[in-house]
Amino acid sequence: MYPFVDWIWNPISGRCLHNCSYCYVKRIAKRFKYEQANPHIVEAELRANLGHGNTIFVCSGCDLFARDIPDLWIKTVIGYAHSFKNNYLFQTKNPERFTSPLFELSAARDILCTTLETNYFIPEVMNLSPPPELRSIAMGKMADAGFQIMITVEPIIDFHLREFLFFIKRVKPIQVNIGADSGHNGLPEPPAEKIRELISRLKTFTRVVEKNNLRRIIA
Numbered sequence: 001m002y003p004f005v006d007w008i009w010n011p012i013s014g015r016c017l018h019n020c021s022y023c024y025v026k027r028i029a030k031r032f033k034y035e036q037a038n039p040h041i042v043e044a045e046l047r048a049n050l051g052h053g054n055t056i057f058v059c060s061g062c063d064l065f066a067r068d069i070p071d072l073w074i075k076t077v078i079g080y081a082h083s084f085k086n087n088y089l090f091q092t093k094n095p096e097r098f099t100s101p102l103f104e105l106s107a108a109r110d111i112l113c114t115t116l117e118t119n120y121f122i123p124e125v126m127n128l129s130p131p132p133e134l135r136s137i138a139m140g141k142m143a144d145a146g147f148q149i150m151i152t153v154e155p156i157i158d159f160h161l162r163e164f165l166f167f168i169k170r171v172k173p174i175q176v177n178i179g180a181d182s183g184h185n186g187l188p189e190p191p192a193e194k195i196r197e198l199i200s201r202l203k204t205f206t207r208v209v210e211k212n213n214l215r216r217i218i219a
């Protein structure tokens with residue numbers, strides 16, 4: 001998903017509470033006709049040698065910071081990760097939990113990321129995910145605390161340009177990744193011109209990475 005990541009590490013697995021309508025993990029489960037288990041610790045992953053000098057995406061297949069994940073699990077995962085000298089990417093749609101002092105995230109080693117598909121909250125798409133505005137506010141707090149912040153606008157959904165830019169600018173992102181729905185989920189997508197305008201405005205204050213799947217809309 002991100003070219004700078006060396007590998008992914010999934011010490012927590014199972015169904016994600018947020019239940020986004022476009023979730024690729026749910027899509028894979030449906031395609032291969034298996035039932036997603038409840039969230040659980042994958043014990044073997046907590047014995048894995050994570051090496052050193054790597055950039056590792058933690059829990060790419062679920063949401064480590066969803067509100068049904070016990071504090072102890074999160075503390076265990078972060079503690080184990082930090083026992084190896086790597087950099088870590090933590091991505092969640094519930095970044096308010098990043099701000100908890102319970103979790104000893106490291107501004108020196110951890111990159112924090114959230115998804116902002118749009119500025120609007122669309123319940124039928126986002127289901128139990130916190131609204132984009134709350135994600136933006138929480139990430140702003142982490143930026144103020146000195147963390148490197150990355151934003152992923154994927155799958156992009158139609159937006160209000162000025163408000164969306166405000167949500168993104170507030171978090172002082174080092175990078176914004178933009179991609180389109182690759183799962184035919186019938187999302188309300190913005191027109192090509194609007195996306196081009198967004199990208200052009202974003203480039204005035206951050207690095208923008210356009211995912212290949214965006215070409216379907218702005219080719």
Ligand code: SF4
Nearest residue numbers: 016018019020023062
């Ligand atoms: S937050 Fe991520 S893993 Fe969870 S349902 Fe949404 S897309 Fe899937």
